[in-house]
Amino acid sequence: MYVILVYDIGEKRVGKMLKLCRKYLSWIQNSVFEGDITEVRLKELILGAEKIMKKEEDDSLIIFSSRSDKFLEKQIIGKERSSTDNFL
Amino acid sequence: MYVILVYDIGEKRVGKMLKLCRKYLSWIQNSVFEGDITEVRLKELILGAEKIMKKEEDDSLIIFSSRSDKFLEKQIIGKERSSTDNFL
Numbered sequence: 136m137y138v139i140l141v142y143d144i145g146e147k148r149v150g151k152m153l154k155l156c157r158k159y160l161s162w163i164q165n166s167v168f169e170g171d172i173t174e175v176r177l178k179e180l181i182l183g184a185e186k187i188m189k190k191e192e193d194d195s196l197i198i199f200s201s202r203s204d205k206f207l208e209k210q211i212i213g214k215e216r217s218s219t220d221n222f223l
Numbered sequence: 224m225y226v227i228l229v230y231d232i233g234e235k236r237v238g239k240m241l242k243l244c245r246k247y248l249s250w251i252q253n254s255v256f257e258g259d260i261t262e263v264r265l266k267e268l269i270l271g272a273e274k275i276m277k278k279e280e281d282d283s284l285i286i287f288s289s290r291s292d293k294f295l296e297k298q299i300i301g302k303e304r305s306s307t308d309n310f311l
Binding site for chain 1: 227229231251252253254255269272273276278281282283284285286287288289290294295296297298299300301302303
């Protein structure tokens with residue numbers, strides 16, 4: 136499946152979250168990642184994220200998933216942040 | 224069409240960008256918006272965003288679009304930021 140992941144978490148935890156997400160997905164902007172991922176690996180990622188996140192401090196994670204990236208078109212305006220975009 | 228919009232822009236321009244995006248889409252997290260929008264209105268939004276953005280300062284806007292939200296599943300972990308989510 137293809138996912139877009141965005142997080143909004145406390146500064147102290149951003150480093151850990153970034154590292155975790157990079158293990159599973161490609162970074163495309165600030166706190167936004169995308170990529171192909173299996174359901175099992177996505178569950179792993181979510182479990183890992185839940186360990187990092189502090190819900191009492193309003194940390195938030197949103198995952199959009201689609202069966203395939205063919206249902207999604209991506210348009211970038213301005214600076215392209217990620218070098219991995221070249222491979223998509 | 225259904226879009227997910229994420230921006231990463233300089234602090235000075237965030238207020239204007241937030242206001243612009245709110246006119247067209249629903250705010251769901253930090254710098255993330257989503258919603259149904261016509262192609263014409265999306266073009267309007269992009270033109271408006273380009274006027275606000277400073278590319279020389281690395282401002283960036285990414286728009287994922289899909290023909291319909293039925294191709295996308297949304298999962299929220301942690302705090303739900305937007306009140307409009309209740310209506311989705």
